[in-house]
Amino acid sequence: xxxxxxxxxxxxxxxxxxxxxxxxxxxxxxxxxxxxxxxxxxxxxxxxxxxxxxxxxxxxxxxxxxxxxxxxxxxxxxxxxxxxxxxxxxxxxxxxxxxxxxxxxxxxxxxxxxxxxxxxxxxxxxxxxxxxxxxxxxxxxxxxxxxxxxxxxxxxxxxxxxxxxxxxxxxxxxxxxxxxxxxxxxxxxxxxxxxxxxxxxxxxxxxxxxxxxxxxxxxxxxxxxxxxxxxxxxxxxxxxxxxxxxxxxxxxxxxxxxxxxxxxxxxxxxxxxxxxxxxxxxxxxxxxxxxxxxxxxxxxxxxxxxxxxxxxxxxxxxxxxxxxxxxxxxxxxxxxxxxxxxxxxxxxxxxxxxxxxxxxxxxxxxxxxxxxxxxxxxxxxxxxxxxxxxxxxxxxxxxxxxxx
Ligand SMILES: Nc1ncnc2c1ncn2[C@@H]1O[C@H](COP(=O)(O)OP(=O)(O)OP(=O)(O)O)[C@@H](O)[C@H]1O
Ligand SMILES: [Mg+2]
Numbered sequence: 001x002x003x004x005x006x007x008x009x010x011x012x013x014x015x016x017x018x019x020x021x022x023x024x025x026x027x028x029x030x031x032x033x034x035x036x037x038x039x040x041x042x043x044x045x046x047x048x049x050x051x052x053x054x055x056x057x058x059x060x061x062x063x064x065x066x067x068x069x070x071x072x073x074x075x076x077x078x079x080x081x082x083x084x085x086x087x088x089x090x091x092x093x094x095x096x097x098x099x100x101x102x103x104x105x106x107x108x109x110x111x112x113x114x115x116x117x118x119x120x121x122x123x124x125x126x127x128x129x130x131x132x133x134x135x136x137x138x139x140x141x142x143x144x145x146x147x148x149x150x151x152x153x154x155x156x157x158x159x160x161x162x163x164x165x166x167x168x169x170x171x172x173x174x175x176x177x178x179x180x181x182x183x184x185x186x187x188x189x190x191x192x193x194x195x196x197x198x199x200x201x202x203x204x205x206x207x208x209x210x211x212x213x214x215x216x217x218x219x220x221x222x223x224x225x226x227x228x229x230x231x232x233x234x235x236x237x238x239x240x241x242x243x244x245x246x247x248x249x250x251x252x253x254x255x256x257x258x259x260x261x262x263x264x265x266x267x268x269x270x271x272x273x274x275x276x277x278x279x280x281x282x283x284x285x286x287x288x289x290x291x292x293x294x295x296x297x298x299x300x301x302x303x304x305x306x307x308x309x310x311x312x313x314x315x316x317x318x319x320x321x322x323x324x325x326x327x328x329x330x331x332x333x334x335x336x337x338x339x340x341x342x343x344x345x346x347x348x349x350x351x352x353x354x355x356x357x358x359x360x361x362x363x364x365x366x367x368x369x370x371x372x373x374x375x376x377x378x379x380x381x382x383x384x385x386x387x388x389x390x391x392x393x394x395x396x397x398x399x400x401x402x403x404x
Contacts, residue, residue, distance in 0.1 A: 002027055002028075002029050002060055002061050002062065002392075003026070003027075003028060003029070003061065003062065003063040003064070003065070003385070003388040003389065003392055004028065004029040004030065004031045004057070004058075004061040004063070004064050004065070005017055005018065005021075005028055005029070005030055005031070005064075005065045005067055006030075006031040006032075006033050006064050006065065006066055006067060006068065006077060006081070007032075007033060007067040007068055007069070008032075008033055008034040008068055008069060008073065009034070009069070011069070012315070012367075012369045012370060013067065013367055013368055013369045013380075013381075014067050015315075015319045015369075016323070016368070016369035016373070016379075016381050017065065017067070017381040017384060017385070018030075019319060019320060019323070019381075020379060020381035020382060020385060021381070021385055024382070024385060026385050026389065028385070029057055029061055031047075031054060031057065031058060031061065031064065032049055032054070033068050033073070033077050035049060035050065036048060036049045036054065038080065045059070058084070061086060062086060062087060062391070062392050062393070062394075063086065063087045063088075063089065063388040063389075063391050063392050064081045064086045064087070064088045064089070064388075065089050065384055065385075065388055066078050066081065066088050066089065066090065066095070066365070067365060068365075069365075070188065071098075071099050071160055071162075071188065072187070072188065074095060074364070074365060075092070075095055075096065075099060078090070078091065078092040078095045079092050087268070087269070087388075087391040087394065089269060089270065089271060089384060089387050089388055089391075090267075090270045090271065090272070090364045090365075091267045091270065093265055093267060094263055094264055094265065094267055094270050094272070094364060095364050097263050097265075097362070098263065098272070098362050098363065098364040099160055100159050100160055100191060101118075101157065101158075101159050101160070101161075101194060101360070101361055102118060102120045102159050102191075102194050104263060104361060104362045105118050105360070107262040107263055107265075108259055108262050108359055110262070111258060111259075111261075111262045113255060113258055113259045113262060113359055114255075114356075114357060114358050114359065115358055115359055115360060116155075116196045116197045116199050116277075116358050116360055117148070117149060117196070117197040118194055118195070118196045118197070118360075119144070119145050119148045119149060119194065119195045119196070120159070120191075120194050121141050121144050121145065121195075122191075122192075123137050123140070123141060123192075124137065124183075124184070124185055124192055125137055125138050125141060125180045125181055125182075125183050125184070125192075125193075126184070136181070138177045138180040138181045139177060141180055142173065142176050142177050142180060145176065145195040146173070146176070148195075149195060149196075149197055151172075151173060152171075152198070153169060153170065153171050153198035154169075154170045154176055154195050154196070154197070154198060155167065155168070155169055155170075155195070155196040155197070155198050155199075155233075156168045156169075156170060156176070156179045156180065156183070156193050156194070156195055156196075157193065157194060157196065158189040158192075158193055158194075159189060159191040159192060159193065159194050160188060160189045160190070160191065161188075161189060162238075163236070163238035163239075164234040164236045164238055164239050166183075166193075167234055169198060169233050180193070196360070198233075199277045199279050199358055199360075200279055200280065200281045201235075201277040201278055201279065201280060202278070202280045202284055202349060203228050203229060203230050203235065203288070203291060204226045204227060204228035204229075204235055204244075204346050204349075205226070205227055205235045205236070205275065205276065205277040205278075206224050206225065206226055206227075206246075206248075206274075206275065206276045206277070206350075207224060207225040207227065207237075207273050207274070207275060207363075207366070207372065207376075208220060208221070208224040208248065208252075208256045208273070208274045208275075208276060209221045209224070209271070209272075209273055209274075209366070209368075209372065209376075209378050209380060209383070210256050210257055210259070210260030210271075210272050210274060211260075211270065211271040211272070211383040211384075211386075211387060212260065212261075212264055212267075212268075212269055212270050212271075212387070213269050213383075213386050213387050213389075213390035214268040214269045214387075214390035214391045214394065215268075215390060216390075217257075218257050218260050218261055218264065219257070220248070220253040220254075220256040220257045220260070221376070221378045222247060222248055222253060223245050223246065223247055223248065223376045223377050223378065224245075224246055224248050224376055224378075225237075225243055225244075225245065225246075225371060225372050225375060225376040225378075226243065226244045226245075226246045226343075226346045227241045227242070227243055228241055228242050228243070228244060228295070228342065228346065229241035229242060229295075230288065230291075230292055230295075236275075237367075237371060240306075242295060242298060242302055242342075243371050243375045243376075244339070244342060244343045244346055244375065245334075245343070245375045245376040245377055246343060246346050246347050246350065246376075247347055248350065249350055249351050249354045251354045251355075252276075252350065252354055252357055255357065255359070256274055256276070256359075259274050259359045259362070260272050260274065260362075263362045268390075268391055268394070269387040269388075269390050269391050270387065271364075271380065271383055271384055271387055272362045272363065272364060272366075273362070273363040273366030273368075273372075273380075274359055274361070274362055274363075275359070275360050275361040275362075275363065276357055276358060276359045276360065277357070277358055277360065278349065278350060278353040278354075278356050278357050278358070279353070279356040279357075279358055280349060280352075280353045280356065281356075283349070283352055283353060285348070285349070285352070286345050291342060291345060294338040294341050294342050295338070295342060297336065297338040298333060298336055298338050298339055298342070301329075301332050301333035301336060302333050304329050304332070304333070305326065305329035305330045305332075305333050307329075308322070308325050308326045308329045309326060309370055323369070326370060326374065327374055330371075330374045330375060331374075334375065366380060368380035368381070369381075
């Protein structure tokens with residue numbers, strides 16, 4: 001019996017998971033999920049790449065860490081592996097809920113977990129008739145959105161999106177209609193766009209890690225990654241915002257556990273990264289100018305860490321050495337007085353606003369090696385591997401019927 005990691009390409013996080021497995025003394029097998037063939041029929045089962053047969057490996061594996069990158073491929077990988085009798089982290093049920101932001105929010109809402117008011121309208125901005133005429137639905141969609149969310153600021157975002165792409169803030173009717181006109185469903189975002197109340201957060205939002213191993217209750221990591229910046233209303237890290245490791249108020253940790261349970265459902269083991277914001281409104285107890293000037297002081301050391309991050313050659317030459325250099329670079333950044341000052345402001349703000357937190361997304365395959373691990377001190381590879389270990393010998397597994 002063994003556990004495996006499955007992916008198309010090894011990126012930083014996958015390399016990190018492998019290194020962590022080595023450090024924890026866990027034997028982690030690799031299963032490719034790109035140029036391979038999965039064959040069934042005539043009482044046989046096959047799983048092979050052009051140069052290698054993975055049939056025995058797949059046959060023996062019990063728990064699979066699904067690290068395929070695109071949401072669609074991930075869904076399918078979970079589905080196939082579960083079909084073959086494996087326990088997948090995350091299970092298909094969890095993956096399916098995470099696929100859609102609206103679907104995730106339905107689970108939060110059902111359990112009274114605070115969320116931003118969100119509207120889903122099952123209609124695309126444009127319809128095309130058989131004769132090639134385009135029918136515009138933007139005005140009708142905007143009417144429905146404003147009926148529920150009012151005529152003020154509205155956030156429009158893809159139901160299945162990542163990295164903050166196409167997340168837009170409409171300040172008035174005109175820009176709302178314009179954004180809607182620019183939306184089209186796609187293969188990666190088949191359901192289209194949702195509208196959300198604009199949350200009056202301050203200059204930061206949160207990425208919180210919650211995990212559940214089989215046989216133990218779910219836990220929330222007490223520190224989280226705060227992503228912070230003033231450039232854009234989107235504060236997520238992909239857009240280059242700064243990051244701070246912050247201690248979460250107990251009340252927030254408890255809510256995060258409930259949010260995790262809402263998405264984890266009844267499954268035995270899972271790991272999720274939850275996105276949350278505080279609706280602080282007017283409670284901005286420090287001048288923005290002061291915070292900006294402190295963040296300005298952090299820029300040189302933050303940029304140095306970014307340079308190390310981008311150094312693909314060093315990363316591919318010696319991953320461990322590169323990881324050590326990155327730790328050192330972020331260590332320098334975190335040792336600044338300005339870092340401690342901004343971190344304290346965020347912690348104070350969370351404490352004052354702990355009753356005004358809103359959860360808005362659950363991510364099933366979070367990036368973690370570079371920032372969550374070093375800045376928030378949460379090496380997500382550890383709980384992931386522990387989750388896989390916890391289900392490794394579980395009786396759920398059937399030997400593959402045709403795998404003799
Ligand atoms: N309703 C909202 N009100 C205010 N700000 C918002 C709202 N929704 C999103 N944001 C901001 O935009 C950022 C990106 O939004 P969101 O997380 O929904 O997009 P995403 O594509 O899932 O990004 P990621 O993959 O980085 O999580 C958030 O980090 C947050 O700062
Ligand atoms: Mg998000």
